[in-house]
Amino acid sequence: SQQGEEDPQALSIQEGENATMNCSYKTSINNLQWYRQNSGRGLVHLILIRSNEREKHSGRLRVTLDTSKKSSSLLITASRAADTASYFCATAPPVNYGGSQGNLIFGKGTKLSVKP
Amino acid sequence: NAGVTQTPKFQVLKTGQSMTLQCAQDMNHNSMYWYRQDPGMGLRLIYYSASEGTTDKGEVPNGYNVSRLNKREFSLRLESAAPSQTSVYFCASRRGPLTDTQYFGPGTRLTVL
Numbered sequence: 001s002q003q004g005e006e007d008p009q010a011l012s013i014q015e016g017e018n019a020t021m022n023c024s025y026k027t028s029i030n031n032l033q034w035y036r037q038n039s040g041r042g043l044v045h046l047i048l049i050r051s052n053e054r055e056k057h058s059g060r061l062r063v064t065l066d067t068s069k070k071s072s073s074l075l076i077t078a079s080r081a082a083d084t085a086s087y088f089c090a091t092a093p094p095v096n097y098g099g100s101q102g103n104l105i106f107g108k109g110t111k112l113s114v115k116p
Numbered sequence: 117n118a119g120v121t122q123t124p125k126f127q128v129l130k131t132g133q134s135m136t137l138q139c140a141q142d143m144n145h146n147s148m149y150w151y152r153q154d155p156g157m158g159l160r161l162i163y164y165s166a167s168e169g170t171t172d173k174g175e176v177p178n179g180y181n182v183s184r185l186n187k188r189e190f191s192l193r194l195e196s197a198a199p200s201q202t203s204v205y206f207c208a209s210r211r212g213p214l215t216d217t218q219y220f221g222p223g224t225r226l227t228v229l
Contacts, residue, residue, distance in 0.1 A: 004158075031216060042120070042206055042220030043159070088158065092216070103149070103174070104218060108158040 004032075004089040004107030012113045019076040021110040023089030024069075030092045032065055032072050033104065037086045046087075047074075081116045118142055120221035122207050128227045129197045137192040137224050139207030145219075146212045148190035150174075150182060152203040153223075159206065165190055167212075197228045 007022045023032070031050045035043040049056045049065045049072065056063045062075040076083055090104040120141045129135055141148065146167045151159040151174075161174030163182040171182050179201060181193045190209075194201055207221040 033216065040223075042222050043208075043218075044220070045217045048216050090218075103161060103164060106151075106159040108156060 004091050004105060006087070006089055006107045006110040008110060009108070010111045010113070012115065013079060015079060015081055015114055015116050017079055017114075019079050019083070019112055019114070021074045021087050021112070023072045023074070023107055025072075025089075025091045025105075025107075026070065027091075028094055029067075030094055030102070032063075033090045033092070034061075034063060034072075034074050035088045035090060035106075037088065037109070039085070043088060076112075079112075079114045081114050084112060084114045086111045120207055120209055120219050122205075122221035122224050124224060125222070126225050128229065129194075130229050131198060133197050133228075134193065134195050135197065135226075136194075137205055137207075137226075138189070139191065139221060140189045141207075141209040141219070142188065143209060143211075143219065144187070145209040146187070147210050148184065149208040149210075149218070150180075150190070150192045151206045151208065152176065152201075153206060154203050162192065162205075194226075197226075199228045202226060202228045 004023050004025045033048045034046045037043045047058045047063050049063045060077045065072045086109040088109045090106045123138045149164045150162040153159050160176045165171045165184040168187045183191045205224045208218045210218045
């Protein structure tokens, strides 16, 4: 069953603007990860935030995590046309949660379009 | 260092035909995974292999079988393909079941007529 739910489903912005995507999940987690998928390609890992962290940065990416609200956000600053892709959050449940062995659970994704 | 490779890239089958999707990784990872991706559905786990010699069902295993041939290779077999199995299939690997980053292959686009 899907755990992460991204919001919005689709986002269209102009180059140079910031893009914010949100992810909500249902159960406790060890960590939450964000992945990017270019059209017709596999997913690529972007950033991971652990359950005891509140904010993490990597280049133009900023991720926040609020475990009390079971939500995360991904901010891409100064977006570029090359950022056009789908973005997925994936949650890692605690070991032995539901027998999952820590398997990642992916959301349905946010499709970001950055217009030049 | 090719990462995760998948063959074939594209495949068209008729209902009832069988085929095997191949996946290999050269990162010495212990854990390997098969997902399917359908429009608006995200990625759903079909089967996984936490370590060489073990395989387990994921969220949507019906109609599929897997083989962990060795540490590098993890294949997915459709014994009797159905139109509902039309999808994009992704293989992924990571160092171990408790480690973090997953590395994905480029995908196999399968159409069942």
